[in-house]
Amino acid sequence: GQQVMQIPQYQHVQEGEDFTTYCNSSTTLSNIQWYKQRPGGHPVFLIQLVKSGEVKKQKRLTFQFGEAKKNSSLHITATQTTDVGTYFCAGRAQAGTALIFGKGTTLSVSS
């Protein structure tokens, strides 16, 4: 079955450093979504990527969808303590199928 793998599982950075999490799917995806879950909270939708090679930015966050639509990345520039949490990618193999979540990358930031 479809699998979505995410690395690293944990990442600790100093405030101001950059951070990247990578997502890889065993199958081609129709789209990929990213969610953030703060400690003790619930996942909150960040963005959806649909097109091959698509790049989207949200302030310090940059999201990329690979050319083959099998991988994606989330890059945070100059991390802040408010970036702490777990970042999940989630992909669909095709329309009509359920979202499959990666295991998430938990980011901690020290000031």
Added chain:
Amino acid sequence: ETGVTQTPRHLVMGMTNKKSLKCEQHLGHNAMYWYKQSAKKPLELMFVYNFKEQTENNSVPSRFSPECPNSSHLFLHLHTLQPEDSALYLCASSQDAAQGRTGELFFGEGSRLTVL
């Protein structure tokens, strides 16, 4: 306020008890989901309801029984659970087109379940 409300927020039950988790969405969505989140595993999809019809049952044990009386309410009935069922149970909703799923998920705050 996410538009998706889950009750109770915390639940402790014995293995012989019967309890239910409730989810209500105020977003006008037509699809609702139950996910299980534990320390060891990622977000595991349990059940999907689209237009009140169950469209996915992800090999969930029969001790978990979902109910979707209308497109705004979703229940998860629990009976004879095991300690390994202790986890955060998240409800989510989305606006899905009849021909496929394209919308993002709106999660509730979750029900933290502990089975003794």
